[in-house]
Amino acid sequence: MPDADFNNGPAGRGAAEADVVVIGAGLSGLVTATELAAAGKRVIVLDQEPQPSLGGQAWWSFGGLFLVDSPEQRRLGVRDSAELAFADWLGSAQFAAGADRGVGPDRYGYDWAKGFVEFAAGEMRPWLRSKGVSWFPLVQWAERGGYPAGTGIVDAPGASAPGGSAPGGVVGDQAAEGRGTAPGQIAHGNSVPRFHVTWGTGPGILAPFVAAAREAHRAGRLEIRFRHRVVEVLTSGGAVTGVRAQVLADDAAPGRAPFAGRGAPSSREVTGEVELRAQAVVVASGGIGANHAVARARWPESAGRLPERMLSGVPDSTDGLMIGIARDAGGAVVHEDRMWHYPEGIANHSPVWTDHGIRILPGPSSLWLDADGGRLPAPLYPGFDALGALRHITSRGDDHSWFVLNKTIMEKEFALSGSEQNPDLTGRSVPQLLDRVRGRAVPVRTFAEQSPEFVWGSTAAELAAGMNALTSATPGSRGHIDAEELDRLIAARDAQVLSGLGKDPQVVATRAARAFWVDRRIRVAPARALTDPADGPMLAVRLSVLTRKTLGGLWCDAAGRVLDPAGEVVEGLWAAGEAAGFGGGGVHGHRALEGTFLGGCLFTGRTTGRAIAGSL
Numbered sequence: 001m002p003d004a005d006f007n008n009g010p011a012g013r014g015a016a017e018a019d020v021v022v023i024g025a026g027l028s029g030l031v032t033a034t035e036l037a038a039a040g041k042r043v044i045v046l047d048q049e050p051q052p053s054l055g056g057q058a059w060w061s062f063g064g065l066f067l068v069d070s071p072e073q074r075r076l077g078v079r080d081s082a083e084l085a086f087a088d089w090l091g092s093a094q095f096a097a098g099a100d101r102g103v104g105p106d107r108y109g110y111d112w113a114k115g116f117v118e119f120a121a122g123e124m125r126p127w128l129r130s131k132g133v134s135w136f137p138l139v140q141w142a143e144r145g146g147y148p149a150g151t152g153i154v155d156a157p158g159a160s161a162p163g164g165s166a167p168g169g170v171v172g173d174q175a176a177e178g179r180g181t182a183p184g185q186i187a188h189g190n191s192v193p194r195f196h197v198t199w200g201t202g203p204g205i206l207a208p209f210v211a212a213a214r215e216a217h218r219a220g221r222l223e224i225r226f227r228h229r230v231v232e233v234l235t236s237g238g239a240v241t242g243v244r245a246q247v248l249a250d251d252a253a254p255g256r257a258p259f260a261g262r263g264a265p266s267s268r269e270v271t272g273e274v275e276l277r278a279q280a281v282v283v284a285s286g287g288i289g290a291n292h293a294v295a296r297a298r299w300p301e302s303a304g305r306l307p308e309r310m311l312s313g314v315p316d317s318t319d320g321l322m323i324g325i326a327r328d329a330g331g332a333v334v335h336e337d338r339m340w341h342y343p344e345g346i347a348n349h350s351p352v353w354t355d356h357g358i359r360i361l362p363g364p365s366s367l368w369l370d371a372d373g374g375r376l377p378a379p380l381y382p383g384f385d386a387l388g389a390l391r392h393i394t395s396r397g398d399d400h401s402w403f404v405l406n407k408t409i410m411e412k413e414f415a416l417s418g419s420e421q422n423p424d425l426t427g428r429s430v431p432q433l434l435d436r437v438r439g440r441a442v443p444v445r446t447f448a449e450q451s452p453e454f455v456w457g458s459t460a461a462e463l464a465a466g467m468n469a470l471t472s473a474t475p476g477s478r479g480h481i482d483a484e485e486l487d488r489l490i491a492a493r494d495a496q497v498l499s500g501l502g503k504d505p506q507v508v509a510t511r512a513a514r515a516f517w518v519d520r521r522i523r524v525a526p527a528r529a530l531t532d533p534a535d536g537p538m539l540a541v542r543l544s545v546l547t548r549k550t551l552g553g554l555w556c557d558a559a560g561r562v563l564d565p566a567g568e569v570v571e572g573l574w575a576a577g578e579a580a581g582f583g584g585g586g587v588h589g590h591r592a593l594e595g596t597f598l599g600g601c602l603f604t605g606r607t608t609g610r611a612i613a614g615s616l
Ligand SMILES: Cc1cc2nc3c(=O)[nH]c(=O)nc-3n(C[C@H](O)[C@H](O)[C@H](O)COP(=O)(O)OP(=O)(O)OC[C@H]3O[C@@H](n4cnc5c(N)ncnc54)[C@H](O)[C@@H]3O)c2cc1C
Pocket: 023, 024, 025, 026, 027, 028, 029, 046, 047, 048, 049, 053, 055, 056, 057, 058, 059, 060, 061, 062, 063, 064, 065, 228, 229, 230, 231, 284, 285, 286, 287, 313, 314, 315, 317, 318, 319, 321, 322, 417, 418, 419, 549, 576, 577, 578, 579, 594, 595, 596, 597, 598, 599, 601
């Protein structure tokens, strides 16, 4: 996508002031900036990366959007509503008590959640449609949950303390994390399929906003300065007045075909420094996903420890440093221990960024085993509760887990997250889509053939030998897979399936999923024995923890104004997207329903852009 040189237009190269400075040219920054430009404001966007990385994470994303009661759902016979979606949201979020009454650190997260679900059930679809965005008609069912339905507000003493500040200016609620995940309280999951994959995936969502930015640039209202890394938010008399940025060496990170340097790590060599003045500064700098040390340090103690060996599901630019810089300017950072990483990562055979991993989006049939070969407890089946599974793994101190399945299940149920892993949907190619339906999707086959983490075998003994060889485990050592025990597990599961009904909750849930036409057609394999030779061979896939999203962030009010630890507005400072916890410092609470991150960037960018424009 050859982009115009956003840096060299009528807004004036080198201008030292604008109405608004936006930090970050990802989706949230672009939406905010183009809303402002449309309202006639002069905007300068700064991004530390070179121009090929325009759009940040969203370009790499799968483009899945959480939409509620859409025509796509209705055509598939799915009966959804804003009320049902909000009940699901609350059951997953486990907001602290008082959030719904306007008190406590979750009060703004709750408000943003309510607004977002209404947006997802109302304006989002027609707004995007008017910009040329459309969706794959087969709506997917992410985060199926598997817990009893409930409302989810945690009513525990102390949970409503209004934003008490932990050391370092952090409003924490580690205690609530523990409470929120206690058995019997979670009501996590989507009651119905809501994950709408955009035609064109992530690039398809970005396209209208890149086009609007180009248009605003031509009109002299918007400029993007790449290789500008903000290192300080400037203040005067308690109000934000601008930013100081380092100018980084020109580094197009060229040559990494086919992405022309997009997403590749870039140099941090500093060649200069600039100060820019503005009436408003917007932090749209993304989360902490590439900063493993920070993620490890903030992972809640109640869930053990994130492993030393992890994969990154985000480019290196997702370093989280800007959130600390905004804190230095007075902003409060809330819920830093809330993160949304995945347990189902596999190392990319063609890495673009450091430790580049890909998430398997699994269907429900695979057996999920911990590092020692024990089955994960109900309802931690593939695709049901990503965070619950991750916490189970980190609580055990494991650095990996296993899917055990067979070739037919892999072909039917494995999808991979990311625009480049879905050339059919990204390229809107019907022939490639038909290959996917027939179980011949090239990206999955490439992993199956090339990845050493895909261990094949015709018997449990062969599988166990391959699994142990991969992890160098020996009998009696941690992480050793016992072949006889594996054989027993597979036989017990197969007996349940072959009974035609069964009491095993995973077998029951998998059978139930096939009642949904899309699952039956393209996502969930028929109930057959893992050992059925017609579906073989069997395989075990080693899964690593893959870092991705930050659920906490800069504490903001309902307009996107950043607040200080006392809940007072930091004049002139605003935040959007992942840096703002996708709204209010944590619109998701503890868990997400998926497709809500891109949507959260759209909603916060739009709301905040309009609010700033109205306030200047
Ligand atoms: C592979 C993948 C698949 C995904 N799939 C989905 C999906 O299907 N559905 C969904 O809802 N979400 C998905 N997501 C998540 C979603 O894409 C992100 O949460 C979202 O795009 C974040 O956008 P953002 O604008 O907040 O931040 P970013 O995209 O991270 O952009 C932030 C920008 O700020 C810049 N920056 C950071 N610090 C500074 C600084 N100090 N100075 C200057 N610039 C700075 C960075 O260089 C970056 O360009 C996916 C993400 C990935 C990586």
